[in-house]
Amino acid sequence: MAEADAKKETGDAGRSSSEDVKPTNLPDDAATSSSDDANTTNLPEKAVDAAPSNDEPEEEQHEYISGFRLAAVMGSITLCGFLMLLDMSILATAIPRITTEFHSLDDVGWYGAAYNLASAALQPLTGKVYTYFKAKWVFISCLFVFALGSLICGVATSSTMLIVGRAVAGMGTSGIQNGAFTIISNSIPLEKRPPLLGVLIGGSQLGIVIGPLLGGAITEYSTWRWCFYLNLPACAVVAAILVFVHIPERTIKVEHGLIKTVLSKLDLSGFALFAPAAIMFLLGLEYGGRTYPWRSATVIGLLVGSVATFVVFFVWEHRQGEIAMFPLKMIRKREVWTSMLAGSLMLGCLTFVPSYYMPIYFQSVKGVSPFTSGVYVLPSILSSVFFGIIAGFAVSKLGYYLPFVLLCGTTGAIGSGLLSTLSPSTTTGQWVGYQILVGVRGVGMQMPMLAIQAVVPQSQNSVAMALLVFAQTFGGAIFLTIAQSIFTDSLVSGLQAYTPTIDIERIVHAGASGFRDIISESDLPGVLLAYSDSIDKVMYLALASSVGIVAVGLGMGWHDIRKKEKPSPGAA
Structure with missing residues (x-):
């Protein structure tokens, strides 16, 4: 006992390698992770790769x-x-x-x-x-x-x-x-x-x-x-x-x-592989269907090159183990990868897509100014803020985050489905109510972070949060690119169907707020229908992402984040 106590005191002071001491009161995977981190540490005395993770005594101190x-x-x-x-x-x-x-x-x-x-x-x-x-x-x-x-x-x-x-x-x-x-x-x-x-x-x-x-x-x-x-x-x-x-x-x-x-x-070699892979992929999405056709050598080359580089990157990361920029052992945890997917769907699609395309609806179909369109999307943003704060207090009391993830996906699906019915004749009460329903997404926005922090050792928290933010940013770029393709293709098809006699390229080039200045009154109803139908189809993407939130959210697990009572010294 004396020897063990001496080792513990030495470890707390930072004067001994944690190789000799296996953390106690930790889940098996966390203890293993902490031990692995220690074994890879070659830093001077105070430069330790991983401090004690989320055990209860450390949390209290x-x-x-x-x-x-x-x-x-x-x-x-x-x-x-x-x-x-x-x-x-x-x-x-x-x-x-x-x-x-x-x-x-x-x-x-x-x-x-x-x-x-x-x-x-x-x-x-x-x-x-x-x-x-x-x-x-x-x-x-x-x-x-x-x-x-x-x-x-x-x-x-x-x-x-x-x-x-x-x-x-x-x-x-x-x-x-x-x-x-x-x-x-x-x-x-x-x-x-x-x-x-x-x-x-x-x-x-x-x-x-x-x-x-x-x-x-x-x-x-x-x-x-x-x-x-x-x-x-x-x-x-x-x-x-x-x-x-x-x-x-x-x-x-x-x-x-x-x-x-x-x-x-810092795994700079991993970064040297990851950065060009991510950039090539995003450039391929950015160019595809806009600057170059999807079947062009430029777009195909960027996407294929990205996939090949990602393969090499993940092979390297597997070799790096715990010090990898993308610790694969951590990502393989069900709660982590499902939280990354759910976070990407929540922010990258359910938030960004309505936020980008509702102003287009108001400026093009309703004919309001950019400033007024910003005012008109307030129901979605303010309700999201309100429900996010309420959910924060509620999950602190309830302890479980999964119900809020499922509520986010369910209300998001209903709200996005209703937004997909927008038309030139949609009333103010309708589009306000639809946006508030979508704004209930706020109840789930913080839950992927809580889910990851509940299962990842504290020493890996910074990396885990960076991976979540990357998933959200990367997902946002992908979903907005998909939404743009859906909108553009649908708009061209709609203009061909509703106003076949006008110059479609000229209408598209004029933009959402400029086409009214170059078309006749007789052509206006057809153009408005083409715009509203295109935005409706974009909202199908938000609806699908909401269903995806429910599906992957089930994998985030039932973890009680409330503080556990420390057992009394006399307990067995």
Whole structure:
């Protein structure tokens, strides 16, 4: 007994390799994972690959924050999440003015693609960075890169410079969202996280609806450059707050041996394979059916090259084991891969698709301005925020997240099905009610994070959150590309059926808010029907994703996230 106690004390002080001590009070898989991590550690004394994971004694001894410090941290990271989604949506109403100034209509797709490509490609790597370095400083560094990209966009003198700035900003965002989840995990016990995750996700989603409104106002009354400049003071405020707030760490971090850690622990070889594979895949989706036909050598070459590189990447990751950028042992857990799929469907399809195409419905079919269309999608966004916060408090009391995932998928299917019936004659009460039903999706948005955090050792939490965010971002790019193909093909078919005598290419090129200026009153009803039918078909995709949420959500498991009572010393 004395020898065991001595070993435990030595391990707690960080002066002995964890090879000699197998963690106790852990599930078998967590204990094995922790032991495997220790065996691969070659860092100096305090640079440990994996600290003790989510065992109960460690959970009780860990330092948490509350009161003003917690409010400051939550306010800061929520503002960052808001800025990320704002930056994605604010550009929509500024693009016409930008293309006019730079004569760059052909570059429009790159303004969003450069941002998404850089963000998606770097997310798994930033997850590894959060594992070995202090979360606060990694988060601030990512925030600085995002601000630098915004500054480059603001002072851009050409379309190429703007695209470079968007790519730099995307690199910064790759570590902001998963960093926010990591900071919450470090600062708050698992059973108290749901309400705050609801606030974080709901506050971030406000950026989707405010973006077009703010972008339209800025572009109309000032210059589009302020769409990017406004990120700078916000980032400065967040950085200033975080610098002076102590954020606890759940794992022992690197204090020296920086270069050795970067070279040996961040799986840079894996990143060198993963980044081009992801970029080729997203480029293939971006080009397909737009810049090049789907059957073109360019698109097929990008997609085939992507698949081949991904195969090599996963072979390498299998060889790397626990230090891999994509730890396959962790991903093989049913709760992890089903949560990644569910999160991708919730955010990438059920959230993004209605958010992008409902404004098109209002501007094209209802004939309202971009600003008014932003107001009209408020029922969906605000209800999502409301239900997300309510679900956060409810799951803290109930303890189980699966019912909320199933509710998200069920109401999403009903709401998306109703949105697929939109027509020029749909009343205000109808489209408001339909959007509120879709907005109930908020009850499930945070549940994939909780499901993963409930089964993954704390030492792997940063990597797990990065993989979830990557799945959501990657899924968003895929689903929006599919939605665009559905919309474009359906619109052309609808115009051919309803208005066969007009110049279809001219109508499509005029855009959702410009076609009314180039067609006659007699042709208008047919064009409106073509637009509404096309949006209806896009909503079928959201309906299918909702059914998918229910199907894969069942695999997320029944785990009680409430704090367990510690057994009394006299218990057997």
